[in-house]
Amino acid sequence: MADVAHRAGVSVSTVSRTLRGLPTVSETTRARVEAAARELSFAITRSASSLVTGRTGRVAVLMPHLESWFLSATLSGMAPALRDAGLDLLVYSVTDVQERADFFDRLPARRNADALLVVSFALSPAERARLDDLGMPLVFVSQHAPGRPSVYVDDEEAALRGTRHLLNLGHRRIAFLQTADETGFAWSSKNRLAGHLRALTEAGIEHDDDLVMSVADWKGSGMAAAVGRLLSLQAPPTALFAETDDLAFRLLAALREANIPVPGRVSVMGFDDHVMSALMGLTTLAQSAAELGRTAVRLTRSVIDDTDGDAQRHIVLPTELVPRRTTAPPPAGA
Amino acid sequence: MADVAHRAGVSVSTVSRTLRGLPTVSETTRARVEAAARELSFAITRSASSLVTGRTGRVAVLMPHLESWFLSATLSGMAPALRDAGLDLLVYSVTDVQERADFFDRLPARRNADALLVVSFALSPAERARLDDLGMPLVFVSQHAPGRPSVYVDDEEAALRGTRHLLNLGHRRIAFLQTADETGFAWSSKNRLAGHLRALTEAGIEHDDDLVMSVADWKGSGMAAAVGRLLSLQAPPTALFAETDDLAFRLLAALREANIPVPGRVSVMGFDDHVMSALMGLTTLAQSAAELGRTAVRLTRSVIDDTDGDAQRHIVLPTELVPRRTTAPPPAGA
DNA sequence: CTGCTTCATGACAGCGCTTGCAGGCTAGAA
DNA sequence: TTCTAGCCTGCAAGCGCTGTCATGAAGCAG
Numbered sequence: 271m272a273d274v275a276h277r278a279g280v281s282v283s284t285v286s287r288t289l290r291g292l293p294t295v296s297e298t299t300r301a302r303v304e305a306a307a308r309e310l311s312f313a314i315t316r317s318a319s320s321l322v323t324g325r326t327g328r329v330a331v332l333m334p335h336l337e338s339w340f341l342s343a344t345l346s347g348m349a350p351a352l353r354d355a356g357l358d359l360l361v362y363s364v365t366d367v368q369e370r371a372d373f374f375d376r377l378p379a380r381r382n383a384d385a386l387l388v389v390s391f392a393l394s395p396a397e398r399a400r401l402d403d404l405g406m407p408l409v410f411v412s413q414h415a416p417g418r419p420s421v422y423v424d425d426e427e428a429a430l431r432g433t434r435h436l437l438n439l440g441h442r443r444i445a446f447l448q449t450a451d452e453t454g455f456a457w458s459s460k461n462r463l464a465g466h467l468r469a470l471t472e473a474g475i476e477h478d479d480d481l482v483m484s485v486a487d488w489k490g491s492g493m494a495a496a497v498g499r500l501l502s503l504q505a506p507p508t509a510l511f512a513e514t515d516d517l518a519f520r521l522l523a524a525l526r527e528a529n530i531p532v533p534g535r536v537s538v539m540g541f542d543d544h545v546m547s548a549l550m551g552l553t554t555l556a557q558s559a560a561e562l563g564r565t566a567v568r569l570t571r572s573v574i575d576d577t578d579g580d581a582q583r584h585i586v587l588p589t590e591l592v593p594r595r596t597t598a599p600p601p602a603g604a
Numbered sequence: 605m606a607d608v609a610h611r612a613g614v615s616v617s618t619v620s621r622t623l624r625g626l627p628t629v630s631e632t633t634r635a636r637v638e639a640a641a642r643e644l645s646f647a648i649t650r651s652a653s654s655l656v657t658g659r660t661g662r663v664a665v666l667m668p669h670l671e672s673w674f675l676s677a678t679l680s681g682m683a684p685a686l687r688d689a690g691l692d693l694l695v696y697s698v699t700d701v702q703e704r705a706d707f708f709d710r711l712p713a714r715r716n717a718d719a720l721l722v723v724s725f726a727l728s729p730a731e732r733a734r735l736d737d738l739g740m741p742l743v744f745v746s747q748h749a750p751g752r753p754s755v756y757v758d759d760e761e762a763a764l765r766g767t768r769h770l771l772n773l774g775h776r777r778i779a780f781l782q783t784a785d786e787t788g789f790a791w792s793s794k795n796r797l798a799g800h801l802r803a804l805t806e807a808g809i810e811h812d813d814d815l816v817m818s819v820a821d822w823k824g825s826g827m828a829a830a831v832g833r834l835l836s837l838q839a840p841p842t843a844l845f846a847e848t849d850d851l852a853f854r855l856l857a858a859l860r861e862a863n864i865p866v867p868g869r870v871s872v873m874g875f876d877d878h879v880m881s882a883l884m885g886l887t888t889l890a891q892s893a894a895e896l897g898r899t900a901v902r903l904t905r906s907v908i909d910d911t912d913g914d915a916q917r918h919i920v921l922p923t924e925l926v927p928r929r930t931t932a933p934p935p936a937g938a
Numbered sequence: 939c940t941g942c943t944t945c946a947t948g949a950c951a952g953c954g955c956t957t958g959c960a961g962g963c964t965a966g967a968a
Numbered sequence: 969t970t971c972t973a974g975c976c977t978g979c980a981a982g983c984g985c986t987g988t989c990a991t992g993a994a995g996c997a998g
Binding site for chain 2 (some may be wrong): 317337339344350353400549
């Protein structure tokens with residue numbers, strides 16, 4: 271910056287003011303400084319300005335991993351919104367126990383970002399407390415947190431509508447499949463199941479434990495095993511509601527392996543509206559991950575700027591049932 | 605840090621030395637300082653140390669977007685490797701022309717990260733020059749850059765093997781589909797096509813322009829149009845080689861719409877080995893995005909630390925043909 | 939012409955750390 | 969005991985910016 275000042279024949283203060291767009295700089299000076307900055311390809315050292323202002327110009331995002339479509343899509347929605355706000359994106363992907371302990375022990379986000387967005391991350395009470403003590407704006411995404419701004423969809427309501435769709439088609443034995451994963455999506459999982467069960471109750475159908483299944487090793491052979499168990503029940507389900515589209519895809523593959531026609535013998539429904547769902551013809555409950563990301567950024571900006579006001583806002587985004595090829599009335603005999 | 609120093613009854617210098625693990629601190633002092641730091645949940649202000657050391661503890665990644673499986677998976681491979689190195693991950697997703705101009709104009713990565721990883725990002729000569737002038741370590745991922753460390757697969761060789769596979773099955777009319785996108789994957793695209801053509805030449809098959817197709821609006825209706833054009837040729841292809849699995853999925857969906865059996869009437873091959881490919885039974889050329897990410901980080905670390913040595917290394921990762929259900933010999937009549 | 943205001947600019951302190959240097963302390967050698 | 973050699977530790981000078989305050993120039997009313 272000193273170089274720019276020298277080249278433009280002004281003081282560093284003036285360069286600073288110019289580059290930050292403050293109004294107290296004359297037109298002629300501003301032009302000279304900008305020219306000099308451009309000629310020298312000057313880029314500000316954020317560390318230095320952060321040190322003074324306390325603002326880092328960065329936002330941290332905490333996610334359980336980066337592998338699922340949903341999380342990528344959320345991130346993808348955030349990126350342009352952050353760019354528009356002049357904020358950089360710092361990503362913390364915290365997956366295993368070790369990483370997790372380390373993250374909450376060292377709190378790397380502290381004073382290293384202006385806000386922390388927590389996305390689909392099931393926190394223990396201790397972890398939650400740790401974040402609260404961080405003394406920085408927190409925004410929860412795809413999960414809700416009492417007392418903190420959050421953006422999410424109403425998973426329970428959505429699942430309720432999903433199951434109603436199956437009921438309306440005539441299904442009476444509907445299985446619900448969830449992942450046995452500990453990490454991550456606990457919120458959604460619980461709420462979706464709750465919605466499903468509520469729909470069954472509404473319809474006067476008795477709950478059957480055999481029809482709620484946690485699939486271990488769902489990325490491996492677990493799904494085939496789950497399908498085997500379900501179809502060997504005395505009264506097998508005619509419809510399968512998978513907690514996420516990712517899970518539904520594996521389910522479809524397993525059914526295909528087993529030569530079980532969809533929706534001829536069983537209907538399948540997912541949740542998310544993954545990019546591939548349209549291609550696969552999967553009936554699902556659509557939520558917009560990108561919109562979730564954008565909204566989260568909007569909320570973040572207002573929290574950073576206001577220091578209150580929206581600080582407690584909870585925004586619930588809509589979901590939509592998208593009927594496709596994988597759901598149909600149950601087979602005649604069932 | 606002053607607080608910690610006060611609580612531990614030592615000077616800030618000593619706290620600094622302790623926290624950085626320098627050996628010139630006595631055991632007893634170290635213990636006291638660490639206890640104090642823990643009690644106060646002290647987390648260092650990186651801005652301040654960056655200002656002194658010139659190191660930010662951050663690595664920037666430049667990507668054309670965050671939406672494709674491939675880029676997410678690469679990022680996903682980088683994250684744990686960076687964490688192990690104690691580096692934070694800064695993501696710049698630069699998609700449209702405006703963002704692009706802005707990025708190269710403002711050079712936000714400059715002095716804001718210790719290295720810049722450029723992933724699948726087709727640079728204009730001016731942009732490349734701009735990055736070279738940045739004066740920071742550059743690592744190219746999934747693309748090669750003369751004079752700079754790079755990690756990538758040999759797209760040409762891989763595509764060559766892919767096409768050979770189709771030839772070996774008996775196909776003679778093989779179409780190659782690529783996206784008409786300008787942004788992004790230019791490198792791979794060109795090289796994969798080159799490999800495909802080389803295999804044809806090897807086999808003594810004359811090149812036919814009609815069989816190389818750039819699909820505009822491939823996420824929309826473009827694919828159906830492309831399929832229509834190919835199948836209305838006087839001598840339609842019996843095999844379709846899609847530049848990426850993402851493209852192949854759309855292709856499969858379009859063929860399904862059109863009631864064209866795969867591989868009964870046409871064979872389909874992709875490139876990448878997307879997570880969904882196994883589920884879809886898509887024959888493809890597997891490359892490990894995660895390994896690409898990990899390797900890139902390894903390279904980055906060595907470049908940051910050495911200031912030379914590995915600075916010019918090019919690492920070529922292996923690819924592997926994974927034959928699945930979508931490829932078979934051409935139909936008898938063809 | 940004087941005195942006051944307004945506006946543009948420069949000087950300078952300091953943000954929270956790191957690091958070279960000086961100094962105090964202990965221990966062993968003379 | 970005195971001296972030297974290590975160890976640890978504290979002091980203080982910045983790193984590159986921002987923001988407050990002071991300064992000078994220019995404009996204007998009286």
